[in-house]
Amino acid sequence: MKRNSIATALLTLGLVAGIAGPALAGQPSVVIAHGAFADGSDWAKVIGLLQDEGVHVQAVQNPLESLAGDVAVTTRAIDNQPGNVVLVGHSWGGMVITEAGDHPKVTNLVYVSAFAPDSGQSVEDLTRDHPAPPGSANISGDSHGWLSLSPQGVAQDFAQDVPEAQARVMAATQGPIKASAFGETVSTAAWRNKPSWFIVSEEDRMILPELQQMMARQISADITLLPTSHVPQQSRPADVASVIMEAVESAK
Template sequence: MTVKRHLRTLAIAAAVTTAFAAIGANVHAAAAKASAKPSVVIVHGAFADGSDWAKVIPLLQAKGVKVTAVQNPLTSLADDVAAAKRAIETQPGKVVLVGHSWGGTVITEAGQHDKVGSLVYVAAFAPEAGKSTAETGEGYPAAPGSKRFVADKEGFLSLPEAAMREDFAQDVPAAQAAVMTATQGPIQAKAFSDKVTNAAWSGKPSWFIVSARDRMIDPGLQRAMAKKIGAKVTELPASHVPQQSRPADVAKVILDAVAATGAN
């Protein structure tokens, strides 16, 4: 009886060990699958900060996507690119790099990073190599909001609340526009003259959200840039901040990019 009990105990122990090994393998496989999904790094634009994406981020996280919102210094293209690259470096695998407005110029340069698998432009600039943000807009009407910048003595530009409400975010509640005014990041005016040295969109797949009611970047310019870079285009009847007024639509485009990038 003692021998039989001993053998039975050994058999049970072996079965338990096998079961735990299987559980461990499944957990490891699930973790590997999760880490294989691209992360999203978001680069905000001028007159904003990372909180500008507070409505979109939870929608991405709900789908199991790791999200990092960069806080740009907005002091120069080089400084903002460096901030974006630091965020990219911390990601576990491939990255979908998202840029809004001025952030489009930043991701055009920073997107050369090896971890970046694709780019998403949201009502953004997409300069060619050798051109600046300012040069990219040449030949198109000056957007109404661009005439309302206020400069401080050090050359940083900001938007007064009326301009934020009427030109930057005219399709969000006034109270929300007031918060956006308070949290905006002023941008050094000289940054708009900084030239892109490499255009990541020339070698990586891109998505582009055109804001048809944009009063900060001419919608015609947005359409032309989207066509030039060969992006998959979604046009929304939105202001300059569709991430604020139509977050679900913006999240869908980003998730499409995540799915496509993960399949590569």
Template sequence: MKTAQRFKLAAAALAIGLSFATGAIAADKPSVVIVHGAFADGSDWAKVIPLLQAKGVNVVAVQNPLTSLEDDVAAARRAIDAQPGKVVLVGHSWGGSVITEAGANDKVSSLVYIAAFAPDAGQNSAELGKDYPTAPGFAHIKADASGFLSLTKEGMTKHFAQDLPAAATAVMTATQGPILGKSFEQKLTVAAWKTKPSWFLVANSDHMIQPALQRDMAKKIGATVSSVNSSHVPQQSQPAKVAQVILDAVNQSK
């Protein structure tokens, strides 16, 4: 065999070996399934996903129908079931209620709440803020004839994502996912945080879910807590900090 051929075969073998090694490393890590909140879609996580992928983490962003708690939980469960192994389940805002119910799946190793609701079984999302001042962003939620809620342009710009440039909030306003208002009144049947380790990132300048409420929920569920000086969408304004919280959960999951 000629020397050149030997080099080609050796290079091919090395490439195959590295491919298997990379696959083995990725297989050892849980996948991350991310559930977006109201007034958003899966693209809300476009800045965080590449940061996780760069660390060899398999990531799937769920596209919530936002038609009911049951429908959104079903979408999350399909994504969980499709993963090859364990899952770190991440939820933002309304997505926190979804992962609290869907996270009871045996494949879910841990939960990550990003400025999110964390109800108990028998609670609904709407009642969580009843003992706190009304968040200023609520005044900019509008309902259509079918009962679906969306944010006004002013609400998106000044209260949902006030730390993002106007060009970004214009796109977010156009791509937001309206949510059926009755979803917030639907009660959970289980609270996965009671049996799964949890992480919680508090958004200190949140105008949609009061920061004090976030801190109290995080304490109630016994989460590992960190905070960031951001609007309701730290995944867009400070994606590296959000990615780090998720990676902490990934690295500590069993």
């Protein structure tokens, strides 16, 4: 797609913030719902790669206070896109996109090391019959009912395959989640009507890889296995971007 001279000049001067190039006409946008103990910046590496391909990307900033609240914020982001949307969810964000993905603009879903519930299921339901993941030992709550992951937990269980300095930043910028959110159920399962992709993190210590594979099979997803921690978007961004681009190409 040829850029006009004004857009080229603005991009050269760095006056168009956060945009690597113009989105391709007719191509779906990508909306990303981050997980617990994170925020939208957790996806910075993947966002840049998608922008380089001409994809318009919006990272949601989930409040993480309730499922309903995160679905509302994600739905607003979907509403604001110019056309169709590929909806991506990481970890807790899988709960969010399962419900928000029922939006008529959403064509495809991409789950990344995520929960993929059926209608009427919560995180507590999905995990009840499985062993506790190692990372759960480093989650603690405050007097207001919000859960956080300790710096040690981020380094050892959440992002054990990123540099130590990066893990420290991730711990400092994490988004705590309200404990009560894990008991909230989704009212609909968008994956029943929309094609899905699922990246399974084989060395995940936050959501057991066996549980991820079980959910991925249940939703009949196109499955990609990566030998990563819970955050492949940080340690293997090119691989994650490649899967998202498959969903984008499929949605055209």
